Every structure is written in C-alpha cells, then in structure tokens.
Amino acid sequence: MFGFCFGRAHALFLSILLLSCFALPALAGPFEDSVAKFANDEFSDTEAAVGEVASSGNPQAFPIISSLKDGRLSADPDSKKVFITQADGKIVDAASGAAVDKLPDNAAAVRLNNRLRRSVEAALGGLTLLSPDPARRLAAAQSVFKSHEENLLPTVDSALAKESVKSIKQAFTEARAAIILFKSDASESDKLDAISVVKARGDQEALALLTSLGGDAPPLVAKAATSAVAAIQSNLAMWSMVQNAWYGLSLGSVLLLAAIGLAITFGVMGVINMAHGEMVMLGAYTTFVVQEVIRTRYPALFDYSLLIAVPLAFLVAGAIGVLIERSIIRFLYGRPLETLLATWGLSLVLQQAVRTAFGPTNREVGNPSWMSGAFELGQITITYNRLWILCFTLAVFAILLAMLRYTALGLEMRAVTQNRRMAASMGIATSRVDALTFGLGSGIAGIAGVALSQIDNVSPNLGQSYIIDSFMVVVFGGVGNLWGTLVGAFTLGIANKFLEPVAGAVLGKIAILVLIILFIQKRPRGLFALKGRAVEA
Amino acid sequence: MTPHILTRSLDRAATSFILIVAGVGVLIPLSNLLMPQGSIFQVPTYLVALWGKYLCYAILALSIDLIWGYCGILSLGHGAFFALGGYAMGMYLMRQIGSRGVYGNPVLPDFMVFLNWDKLPWYWYGFDKFAFAALMVLLVPGLLAFCFGWLAFRSRVTGVYLSIITQAMTYALLLGFFRNDFGFGGNNGLTDFKDILGFNVQADGTRCALFFLSCLALMIAFLICRAVVTSKLGKVLIAVRDAESRTRFLGYRVESYKLFVFTLSACMAGVAGALYVPQVGIINPSEFAPGNSIEAVIWVAVGGRGTLVGAALGAVVVNYAKTFFTSGPLAPYWLFMLGALFILVTLLLPKGIVGTFNAWWEPWRTGRSTGLAADEESAAREDGIGAANAAE
Numbered sequence: 001m002f003g004f005c006f007g008r009a010h011a012l013f014l015s016i017l018l019l020s021c022f023a024l025p026a027l028a029g030p031f032e033d034s035v036a037k038f039a040n041d042e043f044s045d046t047e048a049a050v051g052e053v054a055s056s057g058n059p060q061a062f063p064i065i066s067s068l069k070d071g072r073l074s075a076d077p078d079s080k081k082v083f084i085t086q087a088d089g090k091i092v093d094a095a096s097g098a099a100v101d102k103l104p105d106n107a108a109a110v111r112l113n114n115r116l117r118r119s120v121e122a123a124l125g126g127l128t129l130l131s132p133d134p135a136r137r138l139a140a141a142q143s144v145f146k147s148h149e150e151n152l153l154p155t156v157d158s159a160l161a162k163e164s165v166k167s168i169k170q171a172f173t174e175a176r177a178a179i180i181l182f183k184s185d186a187s188e189s190d191k192l193d194a195i196s197v198v199k200a201r202g203d204q205e206a207l208a209l210l211t212s213l214g215g216d217a218p219p220l221v222a223k224a225a226t227s228a229v230a231a232i233q234s235n236l237a238m239w240s241m242v243q244n245a246w247y248g249l250s251l252g253s254v255l256l257l258a259a260i261g262l263a264i265t266f267g268v269m270g271v272i273n274m275a276h277g278e279m280v281m282l283g284a285y286t287t288f289v290v291q292e293v294i295r296t297r298y299p300a301l302f303d304y305s306l307l308i309a310v311p312l313a314f315l316v317a318g319a320i321g322v323l324i325e326r327s328i329i330r331f332l333y334g335r336p337l338e339t340l341l342a343t344w345g346l347s348l349v350l351q352q353a354v355r356t357a358f359g360p361t362n363r364e365v366g367n368p369s370w371m372s373g374a375f376e377l378g379q380i381t382i383t384y385n386r387l388w389i390l391c392f393t394l395a396v397f398a399i400l401l402a403m404l405r406y407t408a409l410g411l412e413m414r415a416v417t418q419n420r421r422m423a424a425s426m427g428i429a430t431s432r433v434d435a436l437t438f439g440l441g442s443g444i445a446g447i448a449g450v451a452l453s454q455i456d457n458v459s460p461n462l463g464q465s466y467i468i469d470s471f472m473v474v475v476f477g478g479v480g481n482l483w484g485t486l487v488g489a490f491t492l493g494i495a496n497k498f499l500e501p502v503a504g505a506v507l508g509k510i511a512i513l514v515l516i517i518l519f520i521q522k523r524p525r526g527l528f529a530l531k532g533r534a535v536e537a
Numbered sequence: 538m539t540p541h542i543l544t545r546s547l548d549r550a551a552t553s554f555i556l557i558v559a560g561v562g563v564l565i566p567l568s569n570l571l572m573p574q575g576s577i578f579q580v581p582t583y584l585v586a587l588w589g590k591y592l593c594y595a596i597l598a599l600s601i602d603l604i605w606g607y608c609g610i611l612s613l614g615h616g617a618f619f620a621l622g623g624y625a626m627g628m629y630l631m632r633q634i635g636s637r638g639v640y641g642n643p644v645l646p647d648f649m650v651f652l653n654w655d656k657l658p659w660y661w662y663g664f665d666k667f668a669f670a671a672l673m674v675l676l677v678p679g680l681l682a683f684c685f686g687w688l689a690f691r692s693r694v695t696g697v698y699l700s701i702i703t704q705a706m707t708y709a710l711l712l713g714f715f716r717n718d719f720g721f722g723g724n725n726g727l728t729d730f731k732d733i734l735g736f737n738v739q740a741d742g743t744r745c746a747l748f749f750l751s752c753l754a755l756m757i758a759f760l761i762c763r764a765v766v767t768s769k770l771g772k773v774l775i776a777v778r779d780a781e782s783r784t785r786f787l788g789y790r791v792e793s794y795k796l797f798v799f800t801l802s803a804c805m806a807g808v809a810g811a812l813y814v815p816q817v818g819i820i821n822p823s824e825f826a827p828g829n830s831i832e833a834v835i836w837v838a839v840g841g842r843g844t845l846v847g848a849a850l851g852a853v854v855v856n857y858a859k860t861f862f863t864s865g866p867l868a869p870y871w872l873f874m875l876g877a878l879f880i881l882v883t884l885l886l887p888k889g890i891v892g893t894f895n896a897w898w899e900p901w902r903t904g905r906s907t908g909l910a911a912d913e914e915s916a917a918r919e920d921g922i923g924a925a926n927a928a929e
Contacts, residue, residue: 348875513705
C-alpha cells in the first residue's frame with residue numbers, strides 16, 4: 001500500500017513536471033473514465049472520482065474539484081458528460097477543457113454531502129501542495145494539517161523534500177506529523193516524534209488535532225498526547241492572558257486619548273464639558289477633510305495625511321474651544337451644573353451642525369500604509385494601527401506633562417488651578433489662562449479624534465460614545481491629576497478586557513460601570529485625589 | 538411678615554395650577570367622548586394620547602424639580618427611574634396579552650417564545666396582577682434610588698460627581714436592557730399591548746381615562762411636592778441646597794434628608810413612567826439613554842428651577858415645541874433649537890420662565906401694598922440664589 005502510494009505520488013509529481021514543461025493536451029482514457037463517474041449521481045462514485053481525479057495529475061483536476069466544491073460542476077446522466085460552469089458563466093467540458101455552448105437540458109449539479117465535502121477539501125489541499133505560489137503552498141499545508149488525509153502523505157513528503165522557504169517547510173513538517181499521528185500503521189516512535197512536532201506548534205489547531213486523537217491510540221502515544229495537550233493548554237492560557245493584556249492596553253490607550261483633554265478641562269479647570277466628545281468628533285472630521293483634499297489634489301501625500309491632520313485638528317478643535325470658553329463657559333464659572341447643561345446643549349448643536357454639513361452617515365477615513373496590517377508575536381496578532389495609537393497616546397501624554405511642568409503657560413495654569421485669587425494677585429491674567437487652558441484641552445481632544453478616526457466610525461455620534469467613558473476615567477483616576485488619568489485609563493481598559501471573556505462584552509462593561517459607582521462611594525475624589533484646601537473649592 | 542406674602546402668592550399660583558390641571562383633566566376627555574366626530578370642539582384621540590404623554594413628562598419634571606430645585610441634587614439619571622416604572626407597567630401589560638400574541642403562548646410573552654425560553658423568569662412572576670405591578674412601579678425605582686442614594690449620600694458624593702455617577706447608572710441600565718438574555722425584550726422592548734384592567738388600550742374611552750388619571754397623578758404629585766417643600770422638612774432641604782456643610786454643622790443629618798427626597802422623587806418618576814407606557818404603547822431601552830435624562834433636566838430649567846409649577850410648565854412647553862418642530866419642515870433644525878435652548882436658558886434665563894416672571898411680577902404687585910418690605914424680600918431672594926450657585 002505504502003509503496004503503491006509512493007509510486008503514484010512520483011507519477012503525479014513527474015506528470016505535473018511534464019505537463020508544466022510541455023503543456024501536453026489532456027490525457028485520454030482513464031482520466032475521462034474517472035471524470036465520467038461524477039455523472040453516476042452516487043456519493044460513493046463521486047468520492048472515487050474525486051480521489052482519482054485528484055491523483056491523476058491532469059491540469060483539469062484543480063478546476064474540476066474546485067468547481068465541485070462551489071457547486072458549479074454539473075453532469076449529464078445520459079451522455080455521462082461532465083461540465084464546469086466557470087465563475088464568469090462560460091461552460092466548458094470538464095474532461096477536455098473545451099468550451100461548450102450550453103448545458104444539456106437534463107444536466108444537474110453534482111451533489112455533495114458532508115463527508116464528501118471533507119474529501120473535496122483534502123483533495124484540493126493536496127492539489128495545491130505543489131503549487132508554485134508560496135502563499136498557496138502554505139495554505140495547502142495548513143489545510144492538510146487540519147484534515148490529515150492519509151493518502152496525501154507521499155505528496156507532502158515530496159513537497160517537503162523540494163521546499164526551500166523555511167516557514168513553509170515548517171508547515172509541511174507539521175502537516176506530515178499530523179498525517180503520521182493518524183496513520184494507523186505508523187510506528188510508535190514515529191507517532192511520538194509527530195506528537196512533539198505538533199506540541200511545538202502549540203496553537204489552537206494543534207490542540208484540536210491532539211484532542212481528536214481519541215482513546216484507541218497505543219498507551220504510550222496516548223500518554224504523550226495527553227501531556228502535550230496539557231502543555232499546549234497552559235501555553236495557550238498564557239498567550240490568551242498576553243492577548244487580553246494587549247487588548248486592554250490598546251483600549252486603555254484609546255480611553256486615555258479621549259479622556260486626557262477632559263482631564264485638563266474638568267480636572268484642572270473644574271469645567272464639566274459635555275461637548276468634549278464633539279471636540280473629538282471635530283478632530284476626526286478634520287482628518288476626513290484633510291484626506292479628501294489629499295485624495296483629490298495630491299494623492300502621493302496620502303501616507304502623510306495623519307501627520308498633516310494632527311496639527312490641523314489641534315488648531316480647529318482648540319480654536320473652537322477658545323471660542324466656547326469666551327462665549328459661554330466664562331459666564332458660568334462656579335456654576336458647574338449650569339455649565340454641564342449649557343455644554344450639553346452645545347454638543348447637540350455641534351453634532352447637528354456636522355450632520356448638516358457632512359451628512360448623517362459614516363464617512364470613510366483611510367489608514368495610511370504604515371498603519372495598516374499586522375504582525376504576529378507568538379500566538380497573538382498585533383495590528384499596526386493599535387500599536388501606533390498606543391505610542392501616539394503616550395507621546396501626547398508626555399508632551400502634555402512636560403508642557404505643564406516646564407513652560408510658562410503650564411506654570412500659570414497650575415497657579416490658577418491651585419489658587420485663582422492668589423494667582424490673579426501675582427499678575428497672572430486668569431481669564432486669558434482660562435481660555436488657553438480650555439483651548440488646550442479641546443485641542444488635545446481634537447488630536448484624539450485624528451487617532452480614533454483610524455479605528456472607529458467617523459460619524460456625528462462619534463463623540464457620544466466616548467463621553468461617558470472619558471468621564472469615568474477622569475473621575476476614577478482622580479480629578480486634577482494627569483497621572484491619575486493615565487492609571488485610570490489603563491486600569492479600566494485592562495479590567496474591561498479581562499472581564500470580557502468571562503462575562504461577555506456588555507456585561508463586562510456594566511460590571512465596570514457598577515464597580516466605578518461603588519468605587520466613587522469609597523473614594524469620592526478618585527484614585528489620586530488632590531489634597532489640601534483647593535479640593536473644597 | 539414677608540414669608541406670609543410669599544406663601545400667599547405661591548398659594549395662588551398653586552391653586553390656579555391645580556384648577557387648570559383639573560379642568561383640563563375633565564374637559565378634554567369629555568370633549569373627546571361627547572362631542573360628535575369632526576366637530577371643532579372635539580379633541581381628536583391622538584391629541585389626547587399626545588397630551589397625556591406631556592402630562593407624564595410633567596410629573597417626571599416635578600420629580601426632578603423636587604430634588605434639583607429644592608435640594609440641589611442634579612440627577613442625570615432620572616430617566617432610569619421613569620423607564621423602570623414604565624417597564625413594570627409594561628410587564629403587566631405583556632402578561633395581559635395572554636394567548637393573543639403572535640405565538641399564542643398563554644404564559645410567555647412573544648419575545649420569550651421567540652428566544653426559545655420554556656418558562657417565565659422568576660422576576661416576571663406576579664406581574665399578571667395589577668396590584669402587584671402597581672406596587673412594583675413604586676417599589677423598583679424607589680428601591681434602586683434608596684440603595685443608590687444611601688451609598689452616594691453617605692459617602693458625601695455631591696455636585697458634579699453625583700451627576701456623573703447617576704449618568705453612569707442609567708447608562709449601565711441602558712446597556713443591560715438592550716440584552717436579550719435580561720428577559721425584558723432586548724432591543725425591541727415591550728409592545729403590542731392589548732388590555733389594561735380588561736379595557737382595550739387603543740379604545741378612546743381607555744385613552745381618556747388614562748389622560749384623566751395622568752392629570753390626577755400630576756395634581757397629587759404636585760400636592761405632595763408642595764407639602765414637602767412648604768413643610769419644615771422643605772426648609773431643611775433648601776438649607777442643604779444653599780449650604781450643605783453649614784446645615785450639617787447645625788446638627789441636621791443631611792444625608793437622611795437627601796435620601797428621603799431622592800427616593801420620593803424616584804417613586805414619582807416611576808409613576809410617570811407607568812402612566813406613560815400604556816398611552817404611548819411601547820417601552821424600550823432607549824428610554825434609559827442618558828440624553829433623555831438630561832433633556833428632562835432642561836425642561837425644569839426652562840420652566841424655572843425650584844418653582845414646581847414651572848417644572849410642569851417647562852415639560853409641556855418644551856415637548857410641545859419638540860412635537861411642533863420635529864413633525865414639520867423644520868425637523869432638521871430641532872436639535873439646533875434644543876441645543877440653543879440649553880445654552881440660552883442657562884446663560885440668560887437662569888430662573889426659567891416662572892422664576893423670571895415672578896421676579897418681574899412680584900415687585901410690581903407688592904409695590905402697591907408694602908413697598909419697602911418687597912424690596913428687602915427680593916434682595917434676600919437674590920442672595921439666596923447667589924449662595925446656592927456658589928455652594929454648587
């Protein structure tokens with residue numbers, strides 16, 4: 001049996017080589033007989049036909065089997081002719097590949113059942129194992145790993161022998177191990193080797209493969225498999241922790257970005273700005289406008305669109321912030337509840353204004369090339385846009401911190417926060433500082449909008465989805481303290497992502513809200529509360 | 538001497554408010570039922586239902602005015618109590634459908650059959666009895682407000698922090714009620730009601746009765762609020778609003794007063810929701826949206842915070858305007874107007890319609906009798922409001 005298969009595989013290999021060299025016409029005879037079996041409308045015959053066609057080495061084999069999979073293969077039971085309806089609607093004779101005008105009247109699609117579908121998948125996997133396209137070879141190796149179809153072993157062996165790409169070679173080795181593991185007449189030591197190969201792979205599919213091995217394996221093999229399963233499981237659990245932590249960091253960075261402007265307006269100035277989310281939205285729409293201009297005028301600059309949008313969004317949102325402070329908020333200092341209502345009204349106006357100007361639907365903001373894609377780190381996938389947003393958030397945070405610490409405006413801002421009357425007595429123009437502080441907070445919200453436009457829908461409601469979360473972060477972290485906001489955002493982000501797999505996304509979020517409500521009872525001033533007389537103001 | 542004038546003038550306003558509501562509550566149903574169809578004196582049924590809805594909003598506004606206007610607690614989650622009362626009533630109405638639902642299940646509401654549930658969740662038990670449902674309308678919002686307030690007021694969460702966590706509360710409930718497995722109909726909520734106490738909810742007679750009941754509830758709620766705010770308890774509440782720490786130092790247990798009035802207000806909001814649901818015919822999770830609660834606060838601000846009459850008036854005026862604008866060609870501009878309303882009222886009309894009217898009307902009226910006293914009085918009131926604002 002083994003020798004026979006091996007011989008067949010060689011024949012297949014050779015015939016493919018030959019065909020690719022000389023492009024011989026389709027072989028007559030046995031291949032056509034095999035194809036004709038599709039017309040018998042018997043599942044067993046179809047299965048036999050799949051096997052024979054797949055191993056025939058005929059160039060029609062791939063189109064036949066893939067069209068069978070998609071239900072585009074039809075057969076005429078009278079003439080025993082089989083036809084392929086191509087994706088573009090053209091019809092060809094399956095065995096010869098010759099074009100046909102139309103299907104015979106009584107031709108019917110060749111039927112499949114679930115068992116057949118598996119052998120079709122396996123056959124397709126085998127057919128593409130030797131494909132010249134590395135991506136297809138890799139995909140085929142993965143599919144063989146899953147199906148571990150025994151009669152593909154010779155093909156895998158020959159593919160392994162001539163493979164030169166390292167990662168694909170590894171995939172072939174793993175596929176081979178999977179086949180050996182399920183091959184009834186493989187030796188025990190081969191199987192043990194196979195288990196160690198699968199164990200080294202260590203992902204969800206390896207786990208599925210090993211658990212499906214079942215109890216009828218020899219005791220030594222079963223024992224090795226059990227210990228491999230345990231090892232993979234603990235490995236996977238570790239990676240899922242890492243994955244959750246990464247998601248948490250990513251969510252935390254988004255929360256921090258949205259809340260950091262609020263930490264200034266609410267935390268430093270004590271102004272409840274319910275229109276904060278709309279500043280974020282304005283930043284996102286600024287990005288949209290910048291990208292539109294670039295797309296129509298200077299398409300080459302597309303990759304720099306975000307770099308252009310960041311300062312613009314800061315200016316747009318900051319200018320509107322100063323305008324709001326001068327026209328509304330300055331009349332409401334010391335009346336936080338009224339400020340809350342007025343800025344809520346403002347947020348309605350801004351939303352509606354944007355809806356009128358840009359329409360109520362989502363606008364498309366593209367990812368520049370350096371922000372799209374992802375890379376694998378162990379068992380987890382890290383997307384570049386999330387990674388960039390994390391870095392960007394930390395950079396914004398650091399710049400803001402430095403600004404408050406080392407610039408004259410920062411000094412004045414801190415002075416006004418700590419003691420407004422004393423600061424005024426020392427000659428600081430407090431109303432100017434107020435306006436600039438509010439503008440700064442709004443401008444940072446605008447910058448946040450640029451980043452959020454990369455991962456969220458840019459719609460007039462963008463801001464609303466962040467406003468409650470942002471307030472939670474600021475209140476949780478402690479008002480008037482940027483470090484509190486940082487810790488608060490990442491704590492909430494990570495807690496949320498660790499709760500999600502346990503409780504589900506929505507329940508996790510509810511749990512977080514309830515926890516924050518309870519937390520505020522315990523520490524009404526947040527994690528990092530300001531101390532001293534300023535608190536009572 | 539001066540408080541006497543104040544109470545008398547307010548009494549007059551209160552009496553006329555009660556009379557107007559009573560008149561509306563009797564005359565509109567009568568005109569709907571007795572006048573011939575198409576007569577100009579006949580109020581169409583859809584208007585009865587619409588104004589019934591406004592009345593429910595007025596009760597909600599009263600409940601907010603009670604805590605915000607007199608105790609300084611700005612709740613941005615009162616819509617949650619309103620919606621909970623509504624859900625309690627909605628559950629009763631769902632059970633009344635019985636086997637007339639689409640799936641014809643005598644016990645399970647349609648959405649449960651649709652979700653393949655085989656028995657009623659425990660928290661639906663008892664809602665087939667009206668008395669139990671009516672009790673729950675008061676109890677569920679009241680209990681939530683009691684627990685929430687007990688935690689919040691005891692740890693002295695005040696001002697803006699309280700507003701934000703009430704908002705978080707209603708947001709958490711919004712997320713929860715959107716879930717199908719909560720057992721409250723998920724996204725679609727509860728609807729397709731048939732009967733209330735054996736009467737068809739769609740029938741003109743039932744609608745008129747509900748309208749009358751809404752008027753009655755508004756009057757009762759108003760009288761309760763009046764009784765609370767004019768009593769000694771009400772004086773303490775105002776003291777808490779204007780200077781919380783000072784009141785505490787005088788020996789009052791501020792948190793108990795706040796807790797009482799917060800719970801009472803939540804129960805009133807629950808009743809408003811319960812009357813709202815049969816008239817509107819649906820209750821769904823969007824009632825929990827934080828925006829709704831904030832909108833309810835602006836009704837109070839428009840009408841006049843701390844005036845009771847003003848709160849009810851504001852609710853009716855703003856909602857009438859909303860219906861008027863959103864159903865006409867001006868619909869896209871409604872949010873501009875609502876937003877502008879928020880801004881202009883807080884900036885230019887901090888006392889609201891009724892408060893501003895009082896400020897004009899009173900000196901003129903009292904000026905005829907006791908000129909000097911009135912000046913002193915209005916000056917004292919100005920100070921009070923200033924202090925209230927500063928205390929926040």
